[in-house]
Amino acid sequence: MSINKQIEKQLNCERNIIRILDDAAYAEKFLSKPNNKRQPSMFQLIETTCGYTKYDKEDYGYHVDNKLKLRATPRQMTHYGLAIDFLLEVKDDISDDPVTDRKLLWLRANRIKWSTLSKMFGKHRTTVKRMYEIILSRLATKINSNMLDKYDKFFI
Numbered sequence: 001m002s003i004n005k006q007i008e009k010q011l012n013c014e015r016n017i018i019r020i021l022d023d024a025a026y027a028e029k030f031l032s033k034p035n036n037k038r039q040p041s042m043f044q045l046i047e048t049t050c051g052y053t054k055y056d057k058e059d060y061g062y063h064v065d066n067k068l069k070l071r072a073t074p075r076q077m078t079h080y081g082l083a084i085d086f087l088l089e090v091k092d093d094i095s096d097d098p099v100t101d102r103k104l105l106w107l108r109a110n111r112i113k114w115s116t117l118s119k120m121f122g123k124h125r126t127t128v129k130r131m132y133e134i135i136l137s138r139l140a141t142k143i144n145s146n147m148l149d150k151y152d153k154f155f156i
Contacts, residue, residue: 013140017086021109024083027076083109086139094138101135108132 072080087102095101100121107117118125 009144010137010140013144014136017136017140017143018109020079020086021083021105022111023076023079025106025109025111027072027080030070030072030076086143089142090135090139094142095135101131104128104132105135105139
């Protein structure tokens with residue numbers, strides 16, 4: 001295989017990893033949050049505690065939860081599972097500090113700015129960006145070398 005095809009394959013894999021992590025981070029916003037079913041909502045509290053008062057829809061403070069609820073698409077949920085697999089592949093053979101590198105990949109997928117990331121990690125923003133590029137390159141190399149058959153159907 002020529003060097004141009006190898007470079008193109010590597011860059012394509014890196015782009016796909018970034019896209020999958022972005023989809024997963026976006027899908028995480030739509031996952032349902034844990035809630036307490038025994039705790040009544042505010043509207044239920046108003047109706048049960050103020051039985052002597054009749055509330056109409058025109059009253060100030062009357063809220064109905066008829067909002068449009070967005071859900072993650074099946075593709076986003078598939079990418080969510082793949083992103084978990086990708087982040088778990090960041091081990092000692094790829095990086096010196098896998099936990100920090102996993103955090104960096106996930107925070108960048110959530111579109112946290114480089115300057116904010118640099119404050120979190122206590123480094124310069126170009127150093128953090130360079131760390132991100134290095135770990136992304138090593139992860140793409142690992143996926144290309146031994147896991148491509150497992151994830152090949154997801155790479156377009």
